[in-house]
Amino acid sequence: MKALQRNIPFLATLSVCVLLYMAAGVKYEGFFSARVLLNFLSDNAVLGVAAIGLTFVILSGGIDLSVGSVVGLVSIVLAILVDGTGLPPTLAIALVLAGGTIFGAGMGTLIHYYALPAFLVTLGGMFFARGLGFMIKLESMPITKLNAIVDGMTVSLGERYELPATALVFLVLLALAIGVAHFTRFGRNVYAVGGSEPSAVLMGLPVARTKVGVYALSGFCSALAGVVYTFYTSSGNPTAGTGLELDAIAAVVVGGTLLSGGVGLVAGTLIGVLIFGMIQTIITFQGNINSWWTRIIIGLLLLAFILLQKVIQSKKLRTH
Amino acid sequence: MTRVFRTVTWRKLQWPLLALALVLLFNLAFTKDFFEFTVRDGRLYGSVVDIFNRAAPVMLLALGMTLVIATGGVDLSVGAVMAISGATAALLITKADPGVPAVIAASLGIALVAGIWNGILVGVFQVPPIVATLILMVSGRGIAQLLTGGQIITFQNRALEFIGRGSFLGLPFTMTLVLLVFLIVVFLQTKTAAGLFIESTGDNETASRYAGVNTRAVKLMVYSFCALCAGIAGLIVTTNIAAADANNAGLWLELDAILATVIGGTALTGGRFYPLGSIVGAILIQTLTTTILTKGVPVEFTLVVKAVVIIAVCLLQSEEFRKLVWRRKVAA
Numbered sequence: 001m002k003a004l005q006r007n008i009p010f011l012a013t014l015s016v017c018v019l020l021y022m023a024a025g026v027k028y029e030g031f032f033s034a035r036v037l038l039n040f041l042s043d044n045a046v047l048g049v050a051a052i053g054l055t056f057v058i059l060s061g062g063i064d065l066s067v068g069s070v071v072g073l074v075s076i077v078l079a080i081l082v083d084g085t086g087l088p089p090t091l092a093i094a095l096v097l098a099g100g101t102i103f104g105a106g107m108g109t110l111i112h113y114y115a116l117p118a119f120l121v122t123l124g125g126m127f128f129a130r131g132l133g134f135m136i137k138l139e140s141m142p143i144t145k146l147n148a149i150v151d152g153m154t155v156s157l158g159e160r161y162e163l164p165a166t167a168l169v170f171l172v173l174l175a176l177a178i179g180v181a182h183f184t185r186f187g188r189n190v191y192a193v194g195g196s197e198p199s200a201v202l203m204g205l206p207v208a209r210t211k212v213g214v215y216a217l218s219g220f221c222s223a224l225a226g227v228v229y230t231f232y233t234s235s236g237n238p239t240a241g242t243g244l245e246l247d248a249i250a251a252v253v254v255g256g257t258l259l260s261g262g263v264g265l266v267a268g269t270l271i272g273v274l275i276f277g278m279i280q281t282i283i284t285f286q287g288n289i290n291s292w293w294t295r296i297i298i299g300l301l302l303l304a305f306i307l308l309q310k311v312i313q314s315k316k317l318r319t320h
Numbered sequence: 321m322t323r324v325f326r327t328v329t330w331r332k333l334q335w336p337l338l339a340l341a342l343v344l345l346f347n348l349a350f351t352k353d354f355f356e357f358t359v360r361d362g363r364l365y366g367s368v369v370d371i372f373n374r375a376a377p378v379m380l381l382a383l384g385m386t387l388v389i390a391t392g393g394v395d396l397s398v399g400a401v402m403a404i405s406g407a408t409a410a411l412l413i414t415k416a417d418p419g420v421p422a423v424i425a426a427s428l429g430i431a432l433v434a435g436i437w438n439g440i441l442v443g444v445f446q447v448p449p450i451v452a453t454l455i456l457m458v459s460g461r462g463i464a465q466l467l468t469g470g471q472i473i474t475f476q477n478r479a480l481e482f483i484g485r486g487s488f489l490g491l492p493f494t495m496t497l498v499l500l501v502f503l504i505v506v507f508l509q510t511k512t513a514a515g516l517f518i519e520s521t522g523d524n525e526t527a528s529r530y531a532g533v534n535t536r537a538v539k540l541m542v543y544s545f546c547a548l549c550a551g552i553a554g555l556i557v558t559t560n561i562a563a564a565d566a567n568n569a570g571l572w573l574e575l576d577a578i579l580a581t582v583i584g585g586t587a588l589t590g591g592r593f594y595p596l597g598s599i600v601g602a603i604l605i606q607t608l609t610t611t612i613l614t615k616g617v618p619v620e621f622t623l624v625v626k627a628v629v630i631i632a633v634c635l636l637q638s639e640e641f642r643k644l645v646w647r648r649k650v651a652a
Contacts, residue, residue, distance in 0.1 A: 110631065110634075110635075113640065114634070114638045115639065115640050116634045117589075119394070119588065120578075120588060120630055120634050121630075121634065123575060123578070123579075123630060124626075124628075124630035124631045124634075126575075126627075127626045127627035127630065128623070128627035128628075130623050131620050131621060131627065134618070134623065135618060135624065138620070246454065246457065246458055247458075249454065253451065259451050260448065290465070290466060292466055295458055295459050296459040296462040296466070299456070300459065302455045303455050306455070307445065310445055310447065
């Protein structure tokens with residue numbers, strides 16, 4: 001019963017997602033096709049990968065505003081490394097992923113050891129990464145040398161369908177992230193720190209390592225999202241991921257993770273991202289709605305879920 | 321007032337003023353004609369005047385943001401509110417033209433509604449401020465886009481354009497607006513109990529409530545005031561270019577406003593607030609931007625500079641960092 005109560009936000013999100021999918025499937029011809037479903041995954045892979053990293057940060061009670069800017073920075077750096085310097089693509093990808101991880105760990109260090117507000121530090125990180133990206137190169141540049149990797153990672157599903165590399169990265173990361181969150185010591189520590197940091201300290205949990213690790217993980221995921229973006233568009237673009245941090249926060253919250261930390265599921269973030277993608281796809285299918293409704297509807301969904309969380313929290317307080 | 325000025329405010333103002341002085345000294349030495357003033361058509365022109373004029377929207381946002389941050393909150397939606405108020409003004413003046421006062425009243429009224437919305441979410445429903453204002457930040461720009469139909473609405477109306485372009489007493493009219501709002505904030509802070517209520521709400525909300533402070537009403541008030549400031553800033557930006565650009569009006573300005581407030585000495589955790597500090601912070605940001613532009617450095621560099629400034633200010637305010645530096649000095 002208790003497990004059920006804790007997962008009410010997730011269950012609510014799941015039912016919204018299923019209802020939305022059913023309603024759209026009934027209303028629009030061709031919505032139920034496997035192709036549309038595969039497109040959900042590949043079109044939202046950048047958002048999804050970034051949101052998975054952010055889920056850990058939010059679970060630990062923090063926030064990371066730098067994800068979008070890191071996507072842009074990684075995308076342009078990767079393009080230059082591969083096309084400009086002729087580095088082997090796999091080595092270049094490993095380099096940018098390591099860079100993103102170090103960047104995140106640096107922010108985590110500032111946040112934990114100097115007790116700085118996560119909001120401001122990652123805001124600084126956001127400005128820094130975006131500015132650096134623009135200073136490296138102002139325009140987007142096409143790259144073709146990654147195509148071999150992208151083709152190599154495409155999984156064929158029967159004769160007619162294939163799982164694009166971007167969707168594959170998203171799904172593999174999702175599986176790994178669920179494993180890390182629920183079956184490792186690090187994952188348990190993240191929940192403990194988010195639930196109550198002083199208690200975690202008193203229990204002797206490695207709070208410093210966990211907090212720095214969470215931001216490093218988010219930096220890694222943002223960098224991976226940048227790589228996915230570069231795969232998806234076959235180009236490096238310093239403006240990539242503008243505003244992505246907000247979409248990612250929205251996806252995590254709609255996915256049932258409490259912004260106060262400690263409660264939530266990585267799987268919920270997948271549902272949040274799918275709802276995000278579905279609303280966009282429905283607006284495309286409808287054809288005559290202004291695409292700006294996407295943002296308004298996301299705002300309304302955010303509102304609904306936040307109020308739902310409030311209701312659950314206040315009930316919890318009363319039962320205690 | 322003078323007592324407060326001499327003690328706390330001055331100590332908080334040291335760092336931003338020092339930074340500002342350094343940037344100005346740099347300009348005195350290396351930028352030609354930076355401190356030149358010319359009078360044309362009864363209006364003062366020059367780089368310094370230009371900095372004040374360009375910093376006006378951020379100064380207004382920072383004043384509103386200062387009160388919100390003083391209660392321990394933050395308002396991420398100010399940029400979106402700017403876009404909405406600008407779009408409302410442009411739409412009304414081109415489609416209906418009910419007269420300039422009505423247009424101003426309508427766009428400020430809509431901004432106020434946005435602020436009350438934020439205030440109700442934060443004050444009444446106790447939603448964390450970052451999340452509550454995130455809702456309007458995400459959807460507000462969509463609302464502005466719907467108002468303008470996704471187009472950039474241009475208009476011609478000399479009276480309305482006066483807000484963003486006009487001059488008053490030989491100075492840009494925007495400076496008069498900033499001064500007015502600043503005086504209102506200082507009046508609230510020093511001559512009424514509102515300032516005390518705001519500070520006590522930020523210091524310890526529970527204790528304030530037990531002491532009889534209506535913290536909900538305080539929050540409702542500061543978010544409304546902040547949105548009103550954003551509405552004025554939106555009018556300035558829109559009437560300055562005589563066009564409502566729902567996509568770019570006020571984009572990222574919420575971050576500049578937060579930065580200006582924090583540079584000015586108001587801590588993100590709430591409590592004491594320093595309106596003059598926020599004004600200095602906003603001027604510092606704009607002076608940096610203008611300096612970088614006039615030196616021919618790519619404008620993108622400002623982002624990196626801002627990042628360094630944010631982290632530096634945070635570290636200076638951090639107890640842990642001070643302890644570390646202090647301990648090292650003792651060891652050496």
